[in-house]
Amino acid sequence: MSEVSLKPRRRNGSTNIVVYLVALVAVALTVGPVLYGALGGFRTNGQIAERPTALPDPWVVDNYAGVLSGAPFWTYALNSTVIAVITTVVTVVFGVMAAYPLARYRFRGREALFMVFVLGLLFPAAVAVIPLFILISRDLGLGNTWWGVALPQAAFSLPLTVVILRPFLMALPRELEEAALIDGASRIGLFWRIILPLSTPGLVTVAVLAFVTSWNAYILPLLLLQGEMRTLPLGVADFSTEHSADTAGVLAFTTIAMIPALVLFLALQRRIVSGLQGAVKG
Amino acid sequence: MSSEHMLGAVASGRPHRTTPPPSAPPRTTSPRSTPWRQRAEIAFFVTPALALMALFIAWPVLSAVRFSVYDWNGLGPLDDFVGFANYADVLKDDVFTDAVIHNLVIVVGSIIVQLPLGVALALLLNRRMAGQGLLRTLIFVPYVLAEVIAGVIWFQLLQPDYGLIDAIMGGIGLTPPDEGWLGTPEVTLWVVLAVLTWKYLGLAVLLFLAGLQSVPEELYEAAQLDGASWFQTQWRVSIPLLGPTIRTWCFLSMIGSIQCFDMIWVLTGGGPADATTTMATYLVDEGTNRHNYGIAGAASVVLFAIAFVMALAYQLVVLRRDTKEEA
Numbered sequence: 001m002s003e004v005s006l007k008p009r010r011r012n013g014s015t016n017i018v019v020y021l022v023a024l025v026a027v028a029l030t031v032g033p034v035l036y037g038a039l040g041g042f043r044t045n046g047q048i049a050e051r052p053t054a055l056p057d058p059w060v061v062d063n064y065a066g067v068l069s070g071a072p073f074w075t076y077a078l079n080s081t082v083i084a085v086i087t088t089v090v091t092v093v094f095g096v097m098a099a100y101p102l103a104r105y106r107f108r109g110r111e112a113l114f115m116v117f118v119l120g121l122l123f124p125a126a127v128a129v130i131p132l133f134i135l136i137s138r139d140l141g142l143g144n145t146w147w148g149v150a151l152p153q154a155a156f157s158l159p160l161t162v163v164i165l166r167p168f169l170m171a172l173p174r175e176l177e178e179a180a181l182i183d184g185a186s187r188i189g190l191f192w193r194i195i196l197p198l199s200t201p202g203l204v205t206v207a208v209l210a211f212v213t214s215w216n217a218y219i220l221p222l223l224l225l226q227g228e229m230r231t232l233p234l235g236v237a238d239f240s241t242e243h244s245a246d247t248a249g250v251l252a253f254t255t256i257a258m259i260p261a262l263v264l265f266l267a268l269q270r271r272i273v274s275g276l277q278g279a280v281k282g
Numbered sequence: 283m284s285s286e287h288m289l290g291a292v293a294s295g296r297p298h299r300t301t302p303p304p305s306a307p308p309r310t311t312s313p314r315s316t317p318w319r320q321r322a323e324i325a326f327f328v329t330p331a332l333a334l335m336a337l338f339i340a341w342p343v344l345s346a347v348r349f350s351v352y353d354w355n356g357l358g359p360l361d362d363f364v365g366f367a368n369y370a371d372v373l374k375d376d377v378f379t380d381a382v383i384h385n386l387v388i389v390v391g392s393i394i395v396q397l398p399l400g401v402a403l404a405l406l407l408n409r410r411m412a413g414q415g416l417l418r419t420l421i422f423v424p425y426v427l428a429e430v431i432a433g434v435i436w437f438q439l440l441q442p443d444y445g446l447i448d449a450i451m452g453g454i455g456l457t458p459p460d461e462g463w464l465g466t467p468e469v470t471l472w473v474v475l476a477v478l479t480w481k482y483l484g485l486a487v488l489l490f491l492a493g494l495q496s497v498p499e500e501l502y503e504a505a506q507l508d509g510a511s512w513f514q515t516q517w518r519v520s521i522p523l524l525g526p527t528i529r530t531w532c533f534l535s536m537i538g539s540i541q542c543f544d545m546i547w548v549l550t551g552g553g554p555a556d557a558t559t560t561m562a563t564y565l566v567d568e569g570t571n572r573h574n575y576g577i578a579g580a581a582s583v584v585l586f587a588i589a590f591v592m593a594l595a596y597q598l599v600v601l602r603r604d605t606k607e608e609a
C-alpha cells in the first residue's frame with residue numbers, strides 16, 4: 001500500500017508530480033479547444049487543411065482584421081451589449097426591490113410569495129419559447145427589438161436573482177435600519193440610502209450572472225431577432241454556416257465573440273463565487 | 283442552458299437545504315407604519331418583478347398548455363379544438379419518443395461521467411499547490427463560453443477532413459467513423475455527450491471546491507493524527523461531507539440535461555437522422571419550422587411534466603436526506 005509514503009507529504013504543500021501532471025492534462029483538455037480556436041484564427045485555410053495540428057506558420061492577422069473591420073461584427077456586438085445591459089438593469093432593479101420586503105418585512109404570506117419566485121426557477125425557457133415568440137412578436141409588437149428580447153430574459157433571470165439576494169439582505173445588520181427608522185426615515189428612503197449601498201457585493205454577483213446569461217443566450221434571440229438586430233451568438237452561428245469553407249475566418253470570429261464574457265466573468269469570478277456560497281449557505 | 287445550470291446552483295440548494303434562518307427573525311416595521319401602508323410598500327417593491335414574470339413566464343407557459351389542445355398553424359383564430367389528439371400524436375411519434383430517450387441518456391450520462399471526474403478534480407485542486415488559483419480558473423473557462431460558441435468551435439474540431447480530432451487520431455493510428463463524428467447516427471449522441479461533459483465539468487468542479495471549503499480543518503488534522511493516508515482521508519472525510527453539494531449538483535445537472543437545446547442545435551441540428559433530437563429541439567422545430575403550434579404545445583407540456591416529476595421525485599427520494607440531516 002502506498003499509504004505510508006503518502007502520509008508525510010499530505011497537506012505540507014509538497015504536492016507530488018503526479019498531481020501536477022493530472023492537473024495539467026485536465027487543464028489542457030479544457031482549455032485546448034479554446035486555444036486551438038484562437039490559434040486557428042491566426043492561420044490560413046490552406047495551413048489548416050494541410051496540417052491541422054500545426055501552429056500558425058507564418059502567423060496571419062487577416063482573419064481577425066477582417067472580422068474587426070467588418071460591419072456585421074460590430075452590429076452584433078452592439079445589439080448584444082444593449083440587450084445585455086437592459087436585461088441586467090431590469091433584473092437587478094426589480095430583483096433587489098422584490099427581495100427587500102421578502103427579507104426584511106414581516107407579513108402574512110411572505111414565504112408563499114417567496115415560493116412563487118422559487119417556482120419560477122422550475123420552468124425551463126424551452127417550455128415557454130413558442131408562445132413567448134407569439135406573444136412578443138404578435139401581441140406586443142416587440143419582435144426584432146432590443147426590448148423584446150431583454151424583457152423576457154430579465155423575467156427568466158429574476159427568480160434566481162431574488163433567491164440569491166434574499167439571504168444576502170437578511171444578513172445585513174438590523175441595527176442600522178432601526179436607527180434610521182427612529183430618526184424618521186421612510187421605508188423607501190431606507191431602502192435607497194441604506195440597503196442598496198450595503199448590498200453592493202450581492203448586486204454585483206447577480207448583475208454579472210444576468211449579464212453573462214443574456215450575452216450567451218441563444219434560443220430566444222434565435223426566434224425573435226432577424227438581420228441587423230441579431231446578437232453575437234446568432235452572428236457566430238450564421239457566420240459558421242454561411243462561411244463553412246472559411247474555417248480560419250470562423251475560428252477568428254468565434255474567438256473574438258467569446259472574449260467579452262470570458263474577461264468579465266474571470267475578472268469577477270471571486271466575487272461571484274463568494275456571493276453564491278453565501279446564498280447556498282443561507 | 284448555460285445560465286440555467288448556474289441558476290439552479292443556488293435555487294435548488296435553497297428550498298431543501300435551508301429552512302428560513304432562525305438567526306434573522308423577520309422584523310416588525312416601525313411603530314408608525316400602519317398595515318395598509320405596509321401592504322402598499324410591499325406591493326410597490328414586489329409588483330414590477332411579479333408583473334414581468336407573470337407576463338413572460340406564467341402567461342407563455344399557460345399558453346403552451348392552451349395551444350396543446352388545438353390544431354393551430356399560428357394563423358387565424360384558435361378554434362379547432364382537438365382535445366388530447368396532439369398529445370397522442372406526439373407520444374406516437376418515434377422522433378419524439380427517441381428524443382425523450384436522448385434526453386435521458388444525456389441526464390444519466392452527464393452524471394455518470396461528470397460526478398467521479400468532478401469530485402476527483404476538486405479533491406486534487408483542493409490540495410495546496412503552486413498555481414492553484416490559475417488552475418481553478420482555467421478549468422472553469424468552458425463553462426463561461428456560450429453554448430453556441432463552444433458548439434461552433436467543436437463543430438470545426440470534429441470536421442472529417444481538416445478537423446483536429448481526426449488529425450490526432452490519424453497521428454496515433456486510429457480510424458474515425460466513415461461519415462464523420464457528426465454524421466454517424468450510432469456515435470453522434472455520444473459525441474454530443476462528450477462535448478457537454480467538456481462544457482460543464484468546470485461547473486461541477488467549482489461547486490465541489492466550494493463544498494470542500496466548508497469541511498472543518500480539524501477533521502483533516504484529526505485524520506492525520508490517526509495516521510490516515512490522503513486517499514483514506516478523502517474517502518472517509520471529504521467525500522461524505524461533500525454529500526449535500528453532490529446531491530444539489532446532480533439536481534442541477536438533471537434539470538439542465540432535460541432542457542438541452544443550444545449545443546445540439548448548433549452541432550447537429552438534431553441529426554443525423556434525428557439521432558440527437560431532444561425534446562427542446564423537437565418542439566422548436568415543430569413550432570418554428572413546421573408551424574404546428576398545437577404539437578409544439580403538447581411537446582412543451584410533456585417536457586415540463588417530465589422535468590417536474592423528475593424534480594419532485596429527486597426532491598422526495600434524494601434531497602430529503604439533506605433536510606433531515608440538518609434538522
